[in-house]
Amino acid sequence: MGVSGGETDIAILYIDDDEALGVLLRKNLARRGFTVVNALDRQSGLSKLAAGGVDVIVLDHYLLGETGLDILPAIVSLPDRPPVVYVTGAGDASIAVEALKRGADDYVAKSVSTEFFDLLTAAVRQSLERARFRREAAVAQEEIRKARDRAELLLREVNHRVANSLSLAASLVRMQASLITDPVALGALQETQVRIHAIGNVHRHLYAKNQIGVVDLDDYLESLLSELQSSMHDDTRPHTIIRLIEPAQLPTDKVVPLGLIVSELVTNAFKYAYANGNAGEIRVRVSRSSGDIIELVVEDDGDGFDLDAPAKGTGLGTKILGAMAATMGAELAYDRSFSTGTRARITFPI
Secondary structure, eight states: OOOTTTTSOEEEEEEOSOHHHHHHHHHHHHTTTEEEEEEOSHHHHHHHHHHSOOOEEEEESEETTEEHHHHHHHHHTSTTOOOEEEEEOTTOHHHHHHHHHTTOSEEEEOOSSHHHHHHHHHHHHHHHHHHHHHHHHHHHHHHHHHHHHHHHHHHHHHHHHHHHHHHHHHHHHHHHHTTOOOHHHHHHHHHHHHHHHHHHHHHHHTTTTSOSSEEEHHHHHHHHHHHHHHHHOSSSOOOEEEEEEOOOEEEHHHHHHHHHHHHHHHHHIIIIISOTTOOOEEEEEEEEOTTSEEEEEEEEOSOOOOTTSOOSTTSHHHHHHHHHHHHTTOEEEEOTTOSSSOEEEEEEEO
């Protein structure tokens, strides 16, 4: 294929049934550094195009038995086809516009004047330049796509390894807990295991639907709460978690602390809301306002607790709740007007 600028001849395929104009165009453009090959009809033109070596097509509108608009679709449908400069009569602006709509790269009004050959030369060179830009852009886009695919593959692998490592850590904690007889230490290890599961769940949901950096909050919380129900439920705590969760997507940096907050609140409700052996509900509701504010409520109908009293247990859970809420820019408050039980409300922007 030729290169513009006169260093190498640019090969032009000129499709027009006017042989005399074809000869005139070939002579004029030869002086400007072009090589012109003439074709008088569709069959001849497409045959020479298929043979290769064509840099630009100059396509006349009026041909024997058809128009250039009839041939144009067959040309522009070819892979890696050369640019097309459409040639129309001086008063055929609507035809030129239609040619551009069908894929021509430029057009020139036809005449036998020196100005016509000057305009055609400029159109040919500009069409070649635009075609070069398109090719370079396509190559760049393909490289970007490949780089993105490699990055996604790497992220998936890293995420998979993190999830596996967290699962291993949770298993080690569970094994350690099985050797502990002290109830305080055993409870601490079980809570640690729950927290590890809360973080690991995020990684298991990442890329589940070819999404990068975001997690479907409803799917994640459904999975997390199912695990909490399974791990916390026993004869002394026969409670049921009720889920009312609206769909929403959150970035990973908000899902991780939110998962830890939900785990802490639900775990506390299992441990302290109801007297041993009394079954009760623990309700988790998530709603999204029109201002992209998420509200999460965890409530129960248990005995309630005094917000001003010292924390039960080590107090680590309370510290974790405060730290996680601060991390995600959330407001965590307890509803003092809740008549029975405990209601915690978390609000934060998406």
